[in-house]
Amino acid sequence: MALGAASLTVLDRTALANGGAPVAATTPSGGTAATPALAAPTGPFTLPALGYAFDALEPHLDAQTMQLHHDKHHAAYVANLNKAVAGRKEVVGWSLDQLVRDLAKVPDEIRTAVRNHGGGHANHSLLWTTLKRDGAKAPAGELAGAIDKAFGSLSGFQDKFNAAATGVFGSGWAWLAHSKADGLTVMALPNQDSPMSTGWTPLFGIDVWEHAYYLKFQNRRAEYITAFQSVVDWDAVSARYRDALKG
Structure with missing residues (x-):
């Protein structure tokens, strides 16, 4: 039977397990379309649109996982972040970055929830903006010089970053981060902790929670880390570094 130009919704086992929610929509050209920003419970924070198709990072990162x-x-x-801050006058008007950066000022009763869910929201919001299949494969300009100074070379940075990501016990992230006082560093943090909470500006990070890679890579985290490096958009990372220098 011929298919029309309208997009088709494809359900698989995962979708059925999720109550019939579509895993993705196929476009007329056969690609996998990204969804727009999804509605969240009433609150100040919303899920940003992914900005590209779910299969845009294939074959490195698979569409179903994305x-x-x-x-x-x-x-x-x-x-869950919206639930945590609901009715809390102490944090009305706070931005996501402010919540995560000034975690010590968040009321005790919701601090753990903000740390976990605010960190998760901030970390993932940054993650999506630094991935691109055909993005720049190496830093240029000021960031290239800073990486050479801090790590000896891009290869030296990648070795340290990959070791940090591989070494995370359980769930967490590895980060390239910057501070005006200390320059660039690689850090590994547990769970959804953010470099912002300790005064660092995250430039890009890799999520090594199993949900980020297990469908495609199973227990082969090292393979996932190598694949991830293939879709880091160094133009986007360089732009964040320039902004960090200005801030």
Whole structure:
């Protein structure tokens, strides 16, 4: 039977397990369309649109993982953050970055929830903006010089970053981060902790929670880390570094 130009919704076992929610929509050209920003419970924070198709990072990162990671996991962090801050006058008007950066000023009763879910929202919001299949494969300009100074070379940085990501015990992230006082560093943080909470500016990070890679890579985290490096958009990372220098 011939297919029309309208997009088709494809359900698989994961979608059925999620109550019939579509895993992705196929476009007329056969690609996998990204969804727009999804509605979250009433609150100040919303799930950002992914900005590209779920299969845009294939063959390095698979479409099904990208859809679940964005539409399910990230959405849950947003929803739970909104629940945590609901009715809390102490943090009315606070931005996401302010909540995460000034975590010590967040009321005790909601600090853990903000740390977990605010961190999760902030970390993933940054993650999506630094990935691109055909993005710049190496830093240029000021960031290139800073990486050479801090790590000896791009290869030296990648070795240290990959070791940090591989060495995370359980769930967490590895980060390239910057501070005006100390320059560039690689750090590994547990769970959804953010470099911002300790005064650092995250430039890009890799999520090594199993939800980020297990469908495609199973227990082969090292392979996932190598694949991830293939889709880091160094133009986007360089732009964040320039902004960090100005800030």
